[in-house]
Structure formats: C-alpha cells, structure tokens
Amino acid sequence: MASSISFAYANSGFQAGIIHGPVNTTFHLLPDDPLNRLPYARDAPFNSITKQYDPTCLHDTRVDLLQEIYNWADGRDERCIFWLNGLAGTGKSTIARTVARRYYEQQRLAASFFFSKGGGEVGHAGLFVTSIAVQLAQTVPASRQHIRDAVVEHSDIANRSLRDQWHYLVLGPFSKLREPSSYTLIIDALEECDNQIDIQLIVQL
Known part of the structure; x- marks a missing residue:
C-alpha cells in the first residue's frame, strides 16, 4: 500500500548529526539548582512513562523512509530540519518514536517533545522550550x-x-559550547498544539 507520508527539508538553527564521543547522561539536581526553576512537561519526552506502550515501527517496515531520516540525522545532508507530514493515522508518530529510540540508545538524542491534543501540559506550547532546555541539560x-x-x-x-x-535557554547555551557537535531534536504532532500562532512561532525558531 502506498504511503501518504511525505517529507521536506528546511534550514534552521539546529543541525542534526553525529555526536563525537560518549555522552554522559548522569543527572542529579540539588535542591537549590537553578534548573529547578524551569517548569517542564513530564509527558513530553518520547519515552515518558505515559508513552511506554506506544509502538515503534515493526522490523523491516518503513525501511526506505527511516533510512532517509537516518541519513539526514547522521549529517549526510546539510539542511537542518527534516519535516515529516501526512494524514492522520499514517504512522508519523510511530516513525518519530522509532527515530527517537534509535538516537536515544546511541546517546545522540538531544531532546524530544511529543504534542498531544487535549493532553494537558503537552497540549500547548507553554512548556515547550523549558522542557527542551531541561532535557538538554541532561543529555x-x-x-x-x-x-x-x-x-x-x-x-x-x-x-x-x-x-x-x-x-x-537553547541557542545561547549551544553557541557557547567549545566542541562543535550536532544533536537531534524531535518534535512530534506539532499540529496538535492548541494555538496556531504558537505553531507558527515554533516553526520559525
């Protein structure tokens, strides 16, 4: 059956690619740590406890599309955004989870935010950036x-x-990194954000 999912590339300030060397993800916050001041959506990451049963792609499915995404994320394309779009129910979120899981296990996922319509803190963009920042501080x-x-x-x-x-919280800290490295940031179901203006703003960031 033909897929109704398509993709596009675009430029942005975030480049996905290869992390050079291991990433230490041990992360402990002291009571007075300034990061405690950042509110964040606990259900935003692809691997939050509320999403633990959400499926990924079955073995040997979506092979060509996944390889296209992996080629991009591995730095084989200079463009910074891989935009996956399609009708509801065509498997976009499943693909996003599959990609997120791959780079998480390779310690190459910077952050993920999975929007969900009517999903409380993940149904709007109010905690989008702070959630990304909290994850970045960890990864x-x-x-x-x-x-x-x-x-x-x-x-x-x-x-x-x-x-x-x-x-x-994002561009400033990354501009100060001494070692040039690239990371993958995954945003899923942006269209389920409850404010169209916020959607447009996130696309422009």
Whole structure:
C-alpha cells in the first residue's frame, strides 16, 4: 500500500548529526539548582512513562523512509530540519518514536517533545522550550552550566515569550559550547498544539 507520508527539508538553527564521543547522561539536581526553576512537561519526552506502550515501527517496515531520516540525522545532508507530514493515522508518530529510540540508545538524542491534543501540559506550547532546555541539560552535559547561568541571569525566563526562552535557554547555551557537535531534536504532532500562532512561532525558531 502506498504511503501518504511525505517529507521536506528546511534550514534552521539546529543541525542534526553525529555526536563525537560518549555522552554522559548522569543527572542529579540539588535542591537549590537553578534548573529547578524551569517548569517542564513530564509527558513530553518520547519515552515518558505515559508513552511506554506506544509502538515503534515493526522490523523491516518503513525501511526506505527511516533510512532517509537516518541519513539526514547522521549529517549526510546539510539542511537542518527534516519535516515529516501526512494524514492522520499514517504512522508519523510511530516513525518519530522509532527515530527517537534509535538516537536515544546511541546517546545522540538531544531532546524530544511529543504534542498531544487535549493532553494537558503537552497540549500547548507553554512548556515547550523549558522542557527542551531541561532535557538538554541532561543529555548535553556541556550545556548544563550555560543553561543554569541563563536561568540565574534571567530569573523570570519561564514567564518570557517562547522566542526569548529559545534564545536564552537553547541557542545561547549551544553557541557557547567549545566542541562543535550536532544533536537531534524531535518534535512530534506539532499540529496538535492548541494555538496556531504558537505553531507558527515554533516553526520559525
């Protein structure tokens, strides 16, 4: 049966690619850690406890499409965004989970946010950037102190616009990393965000 899923590439400030060397994901927050000030959606990551039974692609299915995504994420394409789109029920989320699982197990997944219509904290974009930042502090240790510094310097950052949050909590810390590395960020079901303007803003970040 022909798939009704299609994809496109675009440019953005985030480049997916290869992480050079192991990533240490040990992560403990002290009571006074500035990162505790960042609210985040616990159900956002692909592997949150509420999603533990959500399926991934069966073996030897979606092979060509998955390989296309892997080629992109492995740095074989200079464009920064892989945009997967299609009708509801065509397996986009299953593909996203499959890709997320692959790079998580390879310690190459920076963060993931799976939107869900009517899903409370994952049904809107209010905690989108702060959730990404909290995950980045865990998965990319070199960014952790820079994110902490941003929270201290901008004590009201959780109440700022999404654009400002992205600038200070994500782009700023990553621009300060000494070692050039690339990471994969996966956003699923963006169309299920409850505010169309927020959707447009996230696409533009």
